[in-house]
Structure formats: C-alpha cells, structure tokens
Amino acid sequence: MDLYTNLRQGEKGAWLSILTYLVLSSVKLIIGFIGHSTALKADGLNNTTDIIASAAVLVGLRISQKPPDKDHQYGHLRAETISSLIASFIMAIVGLQVLLNAGKSFFEEHHTAPSLLTAVVALGSGIVMFLVYMFNIRLAKRINSSAIKAAAYDNRSDAWVSFGTAIGILGAIFGFPIIDSITAFLVGALIIKTAYDIFFEAVHALTDGFDEAELEALSVLIKNVDGVIELVDLKGRNHGNLIFVDLTVTVDPQLDVWQSHQITEEIENTIKLAKPFAVSLVHIEPEGLERVLDQNIFNPHKK
Structure with a gap:
C-alpha cells in the first residue's frame, strides 16, 4: 500500500x-x-x-x-x-x-x-x-x-x-x-x-521533535550493519505519516564506490524493516577522515 x-x-x-x-x-x-x-x-x-x-x-x-x-x-x-x-x-x-x-x-x-x-x-x-x-x-x-x-x-x-x-x-x-x-x-x-x-x-x-528512544533503537540497528565502522551522526524528524532519517557512518576507506553503495542499501533496508514509513538519507565517510582533516588544519602546508 x-x-x-x-x-x-x-x-x-x-x-x-x-x-x-x-x-x-x-x-x-x-x-x-x-x-x-x-x-x-x-x-x-x-x-x-x-x-x-x-x-x-x-x-x-x-x-x-x-x-x-x-x-x-x-x-x-x-x-x-x-x-x-x-x-x-x-x-x-x-x-x-x-x-x-x-x-x-x-x-x-x-x-x-x-x-x-x-x-x-x-x-x-x-x-x-x-x-x-x-x-x-x-x-x-x-x-x-x-x-x-x-x-x-x-x-x-x-x-x-x-x-x-x-x-x-x-x-x-x-x-x-x-x-x-x-x-x-x-x-x-x-x-x-x-x-x-x-x-x-x-x-x-x-518543530522536528523526535523520540529519543526511537533514535536509540535505530542507532543499534545501524551499528550492526556489516561494513559500518562508526555511526557519526543520526537525526530523525516526522513529516506527516513519513519519518525522515539522516545519518552519517564511516566505512573502510579501501572500499570502492560500489561496495560503499551496497552498505548504504543495507542500512536503508534495515531501517525500512524497523520503520516501514521511513525515508533514509545515508552519508558515507571513509574511516580516519576526521584525523586527516585535523592534521591538515594544524599543518596547512603538509602535502
């Protein structure tokens, strides 16, 4: 339906x-x-x-x-x-x-x-x-x-x-x-x-309020998806009878685009099973990106 x-x-x-x-x-x-x-x-x-x-x-x-x-x-x-x-x-x-x-x-x-x-x-x-x-x-x-x-x-x-x-x-x-x-x-x-x-x-x-217990339950499911190293950010909001879920996870930086895409598909399917009316937006980042960015900030001339 x-x-x-x-x-x-x-x-x-x-x-x-x-x-x-x-x-x-x-x-x-x-x-x-x-x-x-x-x-x-x-x-x-x-x-x-x-x-x-x-x-x-x-x-x-x-x-x-x-x-x-x-x-x-x-x-x-x-x-x-x-x-x-x-x-x-x-x-x-x-x-x-x-x-x-x-x-x-x-x-x-x-x-x-x-x-x-x-x-x-x-x-x-x-x-x-x-x-x-x-x-x-x-x-x-x-x-x-x-x-x-x-x-x-x-x-x-x-x-x-x-x-x-x-x-x-x-x-x-x-x-x-x-x-x-x-x-x-x-x-x-x-x-x-x-x-x-x-x-x-x-x-x-x-006002885009969302139940913290629901977010916590979703975070557990997302962290258990194969290939997910860390759940960096997770947000949810209601839109009529839909739920919008925005999240950022880190994965192995050696994965190619197709493999990373497969992880996003698995995350979306996992959320869909728990929340049939959810629409998910998954952002993938390579593990260690934050450390690299921090090093570049403190060493702007480093190649």
Whole structure:
C-alpha cells in the first residue's frame, strides 16, 4: 500500500468519526434537554465540536494527498499534522465552555434530577465511541497517520467522558442532583486534557521533535550493519505519516564506490524493516577522515 493510498484509507476513519458524532451529538443534546441533564448536554456539546475537529482532520488528509510541487518539494504531508493542531484548539475552546457552564450550574438553587433515559443514552454513547476508537487506532497504526491517531485519542476520550457522564447521572438520580453538575465539570477537564495531549504531539512533530528512544533503537540497528565502522551522526524528524532519517557512518576507506553503495542499501533496508514509513538519507565517510582533516588544519602546508 503506497503513501497516497494510505492517506485515502485515513479518510474512512475521519468520515466514521464525523457521522458518529453527528448522530450522537443530536441525540445527547435533545435527550439532555428533555431529561434535564447538564452533564449529558455538556457531552453533546463536546461531540458537536468533535464534528468540526474531525472535519479538520479530513481536510488535512485531503491536502496531504496533493503531490509535490515547486514550492513543496517534500509534498504537503504536514497538512495532516496541522489539522491535528487545529483540532486541539477547537477542543480546548469547547472544554473551557463546558467548564464555564458547569461552574454556573453549581450556584443554581434548584437542581432537577435527570431522567434514567439520559444515563442510558450516555452509556450507549460510550460503547459506540469506544468501538470507533478501536477502529481508528488500528487504522492509524496501519497507515502511520498522526491525524487519525489524534482522532482516535479524541474518540477514546469521548468514550470515557460518556461513561463518566452515565455514572454522574445515576448518582444524581439516586438523590444527589449536584453530582450531574460535578460530572459536567469533569467532562470539561477531560476535554481540555485531551486537547493538550493532541496539541503537544502536533507541535512536537511540527518543530522536528523526535523520540529519543526511537533514535536509540535505530542507532543499534545501524551499528550492526556489516561494513559500518562508526555511526557519526543520526537525526530523525516526522513529516506527516513519513519519518525522515539522516545519518552519517564511516566505512573502510579501501572500499570502492560500489561496495560503499551496497552498505548504504543495507542500512536503508534495515531501517525500512524497523520503520516501514521511513525515508533514509545515508552519508558515507571513509574511516580516519576526521584525523586527516585535523592534521591538515594544524599543518596547512603538509602535502
């Protein structure tokens, strides 16, 4: 499956999230108002913004499929990561709104106990969202998509929020109506936490951050390639669903060009096996070159 086929596959996850959120947000808001549940209405409001966030992911995936042009020699793959960043902003705004509404409800003199139907809707919603999460996280791993992974994390967060909402509503039904407002407040906090996690991962990728543990694992593999004497430098960065790996190794200076090229091929294949979505750039240097350069610096007239 090639790069652009993967991106088209990712659209399925975005569409699934959008359609699910459309249905669930409508049901939650209607039943929340009818059944007098602040928590369920907060959960429904959260899902309405998830529609926008998932739409942003879909747009990002569409833009990512544009082929390279003269202004974007590496393609448009980072549009996918930018869409995750936009989704995090949308989620944070909604989380703050939910917190504000929940805070106001604390000061209401009369708290109406919600109906049992609102708890049933919240519980059913949680189950549905967890199933969507399972689909999207598997898809994200298969196609290495940061945007679909962000959508999956959002799905999982929504599932836990709905389960928590159901528990809060049941507590309110059994004689503690204020628990419904407390649950709504916790829903808002969870939304903001998920938004922060997605924001941090997107910014980390956009600023060329890369997991040190992954680099260390790659360095071990590269050092074990036949013909590699020393790994001089190793860098990695994320570009959409691709990983760019740049490295410099030293080899026997007596090798000819063909033999050196074979070593670079072996390194690239080794990295590809460990990271199927990696693109490697290998620079070969003869062993002892640094010592020769140092000698020439200190003895500029030496032939």
